[in-house]
Amino acid sequence: MKLPDYFLADLPAEATLTSSIISEACLTLKRNRERFLAGRSTQSLIQSLSQVGASWLDPDYPLRKLALEQGPAATGFSRATLATGLDSFFRQLTPQSFQALLEQDLGHARRLDEVVALDTEQQGGRAAMALGPSFLVHIAAGNLPNPTLMSMVLGLLVRSAQFVKCASGTSFLPRLFAHSIHQAEPKLGACLEVAEWKGGNRDLEQVLFEEADCVTATGSDETLADVRQRLPARTRFLGYGHRLSFAYVSSEVLGGGRGASVAASAAADVAAWDQQGCLSPHVIYVEQGGRMAPEQFADLLARELAARESVEPRGELSASAAAAIASRRSIYELRAAHSPDTRLWCSPGSTAWTVVYEADPRFQISCLNRFIYVKPVTSLAAALESADSVRTRVSTVGVAVPDARTKETFATLARWGVPRVCPLGQMQNPPLTWRHDGRPALGELVTWADYENGVAENLSI
C-alpha cells in the first residue's frame, strides 16, 4: 500500500525541508482551518473522530494493517504490542468519552460551540465560551504514539490547525493516523501537517514558533526548557516532561490463589509498549506479611512475562539497549550468587524480559524494555519512603489492593504527589479524560471568553 504524499512526513527520506517549505505549510494550514475547521460543530467533530477510531479497531482497516505490517520495522515494537497499544487508544475515541471529557474539562459539551452558562454561572449573570488556539504546534518526542495521537485528537476537537513535528524516526504512526483522518474527511486532514526532523533544527523550528499560538512539547527537562526559551512571549507553552511510574501490591490480594492473576496484570503493564512509556512501571512494591512472599510473586511475574512473550513478543532492540540489559543482569546475577537478598529471572537466550527481586527497597530506575524490579515493603508508607528519590517525577501508580483499602490507598498516594492511581493492569490505558501529569489535557488547550451582562435570562444554555 503506497500512501499519497499528503504530508511532509510522506516525502522520501532524501527530501530536504527548508524554512520556506515550513512557512508555506503554516500558511496553508491556517487558511484551511478558516475554511474547513473553524466553523465545525463539536458534535460533527466528535462523530468524525469516533468513526476514525472505530475504523482503526477494524482488523481489515487498510491503515491498521499497514501499521501492523510495517510498524515493527518502523517503530521497534512487535506487531502484537502495537495491536494491543493501538487498540487501547482507539477504544477511547467514542462519543461518550468525548462527551465526558468536554464536561469534565470545560463544564459543558457545547462550550466550544457557543456561549454557555452553567447554573452557577447563570446565577452570577455570567456565561463563557472556550476557544482553541488557531494554530497549534506539537513538538513530539519518542516513538510511543499515544501521546502524539492524543494531542492530535484534542487539537482537532478545539478546531486548531496543527503542525506535528516528530523526532527523527518516529513519525510513522502519527503519519498513518493523519492519513486516516484525511481519508475519512479530506478537509479535516488538510488542517493537519506531520513532519519529522532531528530536534534542534533552529531554522525550521523558528518558523513554527513564530507562527504558533500555542506549542505543546514532550521530552526531557532540557528539551522543554530549550523549546520554551525559543518561543515568543505571546505564545502559550504546554510542556510534558519525562515521568516514571511504579506499582503497589498489597498482601491481601495475593492470597487464595489469586497471585497468578495479579501477576498477569502486572505483566500486562510491564509489556505494554515494551515499558517505554512514562506510565510503565519501573518497580513493583509487594507488601510483606501475607500468604505469598514478595519473592514468590516475582517468580509468578516471571512466568507471566514468559507467557506474554510467546503471544506478544518484545520488539527487537538496538545493540546498546540490549547491552544495557545484559550488563545490568550480570551484576544482579553476581549479587544473587552471593546473597538470597537478590534473585534474578531472565528470558533464556535473549533479553526479552527480566525480573529482579531485591530485598533492598530503594527505588531503582529500570533500563526498561521489560526489565522490572520487585521489592518487598512492610506497608504503602514504606514503599513511598523508598521511592522518595523520584517523588516529584511520578506519573502513575498501579495498585492491587482490596476494595476496603482503595480509598485510603488513593488518598495516601494523592497526598504524596501521585497524579494518577489506577488498577494494576491498566497503567498504560488511561481514559480520554485522563489529566496528563495532573493537568486537564483539553482544559489546558483552550482560552476562555467570559461574558458578563448581569441579565441571566438573556443567556442561552
Next chain:
Amino acid sequence: MSQRDPFFKLGEQVREFFSGDAAANPFEDLALEMFALQFHHNAPYRRYCEAVGRTPATVTDWRQVPAVPASGFKEFDFSCIPASRRSAVFCSSGTTRATASRHHHCAESLALYEASVRAGFERHFRPPFDCVLILTPPPSQAPHSSLVHMFETIGRAFSRRQAVWAGRMGPGGVWEVDARLAGQQLETAAAAGGAVLVLGTALTHLDLITALEAQGMHFKLPPGSLALETGGYKGRTRNPSKTEFYRQLSDCLGIPQTSIVGEYGMCELSSQAYDVRPAVPAFAPATEAGIGERRFTFPPWGRARIVSPETGEEVGDGRTGLVRVYDLANVYSVMAVQTEDLAVRRGDGFELLGRAAGAERRGCSLLAA
C-alpha cells in the same frame, strides 16, 4: 613466593608468551589451568561460577570460562591474593571511593602487570624514545590509577632520558595538564631531533592542544614520534569527534595521524589493546581520515571476544556486541572479564563504539542519566 607456588608457576608460563614463545603452552591450555586455579583461590569468583553452573569440572573450552562483569569489581574482591599480601590496588577512575572498581595486586602480580605492559608495547612500537612526556599526574599523586602505573612502566622502560610528568591532580581530583611545562619539553625535544612519545588520556591531550593553540604554539616533532591516547572524554560538554581530535592533535604536534595510537585498557585487566597491528606497520593510513579502519587487538596472551548481549554468543564479523576479555596476565585475580563496552567485531580485533550503559531513549519514560 616459592617456585612451587601454582600462581608463580602459571605466571612464568604466561611470561613465555611475552617473549613470543607460545608454542609450549597454548593459550587454550593455560586459560583452563588458570580458571581452575582461580576457581579454587578466589571465593567470590567461585560462588559466581557455581551459580552459573560452570566449574572446572564442567568447562572444557576456554570460551566457556565464566566472565565476571567488570562492575562486579566494585562490590567484590575478585582476588586470589590473601588480604595480608596485597600491596597495591588499582581503582577505576584512579580513586578509592566506594563506587570504584578495585583490582588488588601483590609484588608478583604487579611484576607480571609491568612485564605485560612492556611486552605489549614493544610488539607495536619501536622503543626506545629519546624522551617520554606524560600528561597525567605522577604515581605519587595517583597511586591507584592503573593507567598512571602503566605510563610510568612505559616511561621507565622506554625513555632514554627520564620521563617527564606534565600532569597534576587538580581540585576535586580532576587531572590537569601543565601546558607550559609540556610546551617547553616539546620544544626542546623537537629541537633535539630524537623521537618523542607523548602519553595521555584523550582529555589531557585535548587540554594540552587547547592551551598550546591559545598561545599559537605548534610543533614539528621528529620522525618516529608517537602520541598515545586512551579513554573517552566523558563529562565534557563540548567535544570534537574522534576524527577532529586526531586532526587537531596531529596538527599541534606535527606528527601524522597514523602516529597517534589509541589504547584500550581498564583497571580490572593487566594487558592492553592498541588500535594498530604489529604486522601492518601501523603507520600506513588506512583511510583518508587516517583512523576509520583502525581496530583494537590484544597481544597473544589476551583475547577479546565480542559477544551478543542477547545470547551471550560470539557475534559474526562486522556485528556489534559487548567486549569480553580473557587476559592471561590476570593470573592473581580473574582472567575472564565482561566489560560494558560495545564494539564491532573486525576479524580478531574490534572497533570500539563506547560504553553501553546509557541505552538510547525510545519512549517518554524517565531513564537513569
